[in-house]
Amino acid sequence: MTVTILFFQIALPLALLGWILLLPSGSATGLLLQTAGVAAFLFALARIAQWALPVWWLPWAYGALWLAIAVAVLALRPSIAGLPVWPTGLGWTSAVLGAALMATGGWFGAQALSGRSPPPVEVVEIGNPFARGQFLVASGGSHPIVNAHMRTLDNSVERFRPWRGQSYAVDFFGLGPWGLRARGWRPADPAAYAIFGAELRAPCSGVVVAAEGHWPDYEVPDQDMVNRLGNHVILRCGAADIVLAHMRQGSISVAPGDRVDIGNRLGEVGNSGASTEPHLHIHAQRPAPDGAPPISGEPLGLRIDGRILVRGDRINGADG
Structure with a gap:
């Protein structure tokens, strides 16, 4: 994982x-293809990759560097019009490579942008589940290229099948000082992550249908592949179940049967269940049939605070 991140990001x-x-290419066509191809590829990479590592704002820095370099390269030439056309x-070689980068970046960038469209299912409107802090979307949207959860749509x-309800889930990392998600590259201590302990509030009014809070918070990257939700709360809001998973051991403040209003405290983010590092998993689904696994209901989409959140988006907690 580290090698892949270091190479691609x-x-x-x-x-x-x-x-x-x-x-720089010595022809007008080659130079245009070269600069446009790099721009398209960097744009696609910015939309597809998870930028929690090394830092969320790095694609913006690359964009600024690209602009500065493009201006500098053009400034070193008397006029692009003075270059041979072909x-x-x-x-x-540079022209063909630039064209290939432009085609690749355009194709994958367009797919990533299509993830901003509402999914082809009913979309549930909910509020902000966070009380305070800043958070980065790790997975979310309606295309598999930006939302890894969608692979569970394959029947x-x-x-x-037992996890099908989470197919349009949204995962969040926390952001700390300088936009870093943790103190260190990948520390073992879950408390070193900015999101660990973040207060969670009810994003909708409803009834608590499930709440578990006794599972341990694992060191990174250990996880529990059997009790996948870990500590969690499931709210029934109208005809939809809203699932918040991987919460902190001992933090859950509601119990099955409780009625909650928007903004009521539910607990805190932890690192329990099938979580390789602290994050919040949230999704909407139809209630699972009696006797079926709890997140096997039909998946629904989520609009949080009026937004279809896609990988790379950021939100602030409701209290600012």
Whole structure:
């Protein structure tokens, strides 16, 4: 995981930016393809990758660097109009590579943007589940490229059926000083993560149909693959169940049968269940049939504070 992140989120973007700066194409067509291709690829990478590691604002820094380099490269030439229109010899290499980057970035970037569309199911409107703090969407949206949960829509995979209700879930990381999600690259102590202990409130008015709070909070990256929800609360709000999972041991302040209003305290974010690091998992579903696994109901979409949240989006807690 670390090697993949270092390559795709640091080494590759810097290499592409260095390519424009140090080896600009000698033709107008080649230069335009080169700069546009890098821009398209960096845009797609910004929308697809999880930027909790190393930091959420790094794609913006790459965008600023791209703009500065593009201006600098053009400024070093008397006029782009003075360049030959078409590349010659090895100049075709950068032109073809630029075109390939533009096509790849355009294709994947368009798919990522399509994840902002409402999913093809009923969408449930809920409020902000966080009391305070700043949070980054790790997975969310209506396309698998930005929401890993959507793989459970595949009914042909038997092991996905007990989890089908979470197919349009949204996962959140916390953001601390300088936009960092944790004190360190991947510390073992869950308390080192900005989201650990964040207060959760009811995002809708309803009845508590399930609440468990005795499961332990694991060190990173350990997890419980059997009790996947870990400590959790399930609220029945109208015809939908809202599931909040991976909560902190001993923090849950409601019990089955309780009625809650929007804004009532539910507990805190933890690192219980099938969670490789502290985060909040929240999803909407139809109530599961009697005797069925609790998150096997038909999946529903979520609109939180009026937004379809997609990987890379940020929200602040309701108290600012």
